[in-house]
Amino acid sequence: MKELKNIQDYNGRIKKVLITKEEIDAKIKEAGKVIDSYYDGRPILLVSVLKGAFVFMADLCRAVTVPCEIGFMCAKSYYTGTVSSGVVNITMDLDQDVSGYNVVIVEDIIDTGRTLKDIYELLKARKPLSIRVITLLDKPSRRLVEFTPDLSLFTIEDLFVIGYGLDCGEFYRNLPYIAEYSED
Ligand code: IMP
Ligand code: MG
Numbered sequence: 001m002k003e004l005k006n007i008q009d010y011n012g013r014i015k016k017v018l019i020t021k022e023e024i025d026a027k028i029k030e031a032g033k034v035i036d037s038y039y040d041g042r043p044i045l046l047v048s049v050l051k052g053a054f055v056f057m058a059d060l061c062r063a064v065t066v067p068c069e070i071g072f073m074c075a076k077s078y079y080t081g082t083v084s085s086g087v088v089n090i091t092m093d094l095d096q097d098v099s100g101y102n103v104v105i106v107e108d109i110i111d112t113g114r115t116l117k118d119i120y121e122l123l124k125a126r127k128p129l130s131i132r133v134i135t136l137l138d139k140p141s142r143r144l145v146e147f148t149p150d151l152s153l154f155t156i157e158d159l160f161v162i163g164y165g166l167d168c169g170e171f172y173r174n175l176p177y178i179a180e181y182s183e184d
Contacts, residue, residue: 004169004171010171012182013168013181013182014162014163014172014175014179014181014182015179015180015181015182016179016180017177017178017179018156018159018161018177018178018179018180019154019164019177019178020177021164021176021177024059024136024153024164024177024178025059027153027154028056028059028060028063028153029063031060031063031134031151031153032060032062032063032064032065033063034151035060035063035064035066035104035134035151036064036065036066038132039066039102040066041066041067042066042067042102043066043067043068043069043101043102044064044066044067044068044069044101044102044103044104045068045069045070045071045096045098045101045102045103045104045128046060046061046064046068046069046070046071046104046106047071047072047073047094047098047103047104047105047106047123048070048071048072048073048105048106048107049073049074049075049105049106049107049108049115049116049119050072050073050074050075050092051074051165051167051173052107052108052109052165052166052167052173053106053107053108053136053165054165054173055164055165055173056106056108056136056164056165057070057106060106060134069101071094071095071096071098072092072094073090073092073093073094073119074090074091074092075088075089075090075091075115075118075119076088076089076091077114077115088114088115088118090118090119090122094123097126098123098126098127098128099126099127099128100128100129101128101129102128102129102130102131102132103123103128103129103130103131103132104131104132104133104134105119105120105123105131105132105133105134106134106135107133107134107135107136107149108135108136108137108164108165108166109135109136109137109138109139109161109166110135110137110138110139110140110143110147110149110152111139111142111143112142112143112144112145113143113144113145113146113147114144114145116133116135116147116149117145117146117147120133120147132150132151133149133150133151134149134150134151134152134153135149135151135152135153136152136153136154136164136165137152137153137154137155137156137161137166137178138152138154138155138156139155139156139157139158139159140155141157141158142158154178159180159181160180160181160183161178161179161180161181162175162178162179162180162181163175163176163177163178163179164176164177164178166178168181
């Protein structure tokens with residue numbers, strides 16, 4: 001990735017809006033109802049994978065009505081520009097025991113599937129009551145490790161996207177929509 005020089009350069013790399021804020025809001029409302037229906041009034045623990053999922057988590061937790069706790073983990077996939085190196089590190093673990101919880105992992109995007117597979121296996125080994133995965137975005141054509149989420153809000157092509165929590169070089173997470181990133 002080339003260095004960002006100024007605001008014109010920054011804006012120039014936002015190629016095209018793929019998913020608007022309104023489209024995201026509508027899908028999250030529906031997702032909240034689906035989660036409610038899964039648990040039928042039972043409490044859940046939403047576990048978000050930082051940093052990318054923090055915006056999605058903030059909106060999703062306000063769309064569910066079942067009693068809900070929030071937990072955070074941090075996983076870092078190392079990137080060279082927009083290409084994943086395949087190395088996943090859990091850099092911050094949950095600060096609570098998940099045994100006895102209905103866990104819902106909240107992820108921003110599933111690309112190769114490596115990050116989520118690792119996190120899923122790790123949490124499953126801790127014997128939660130149940131475990132499900134919800135992702136905002138899914139890029140199934142990029143999968144290297146088999147993984148299917150329980151709920152995916154949007155399926156996208158093999159494009160590098162930014163906004164609504166997703167970054168490129170740590171920028172663009174605060175865009176309220178999801179856009180395609182321009183490499184040039
Ligand atoms: P995976 O392990 O390859 O499935 O992807 C792991 C992480 O890579 C995701 O949680 C994101 O943080 C990041 N990632 C994958 N694709 C994109 C993208 O298009 N834009 C921004 N981040 C991405
Ligand atoms: Mg992520």
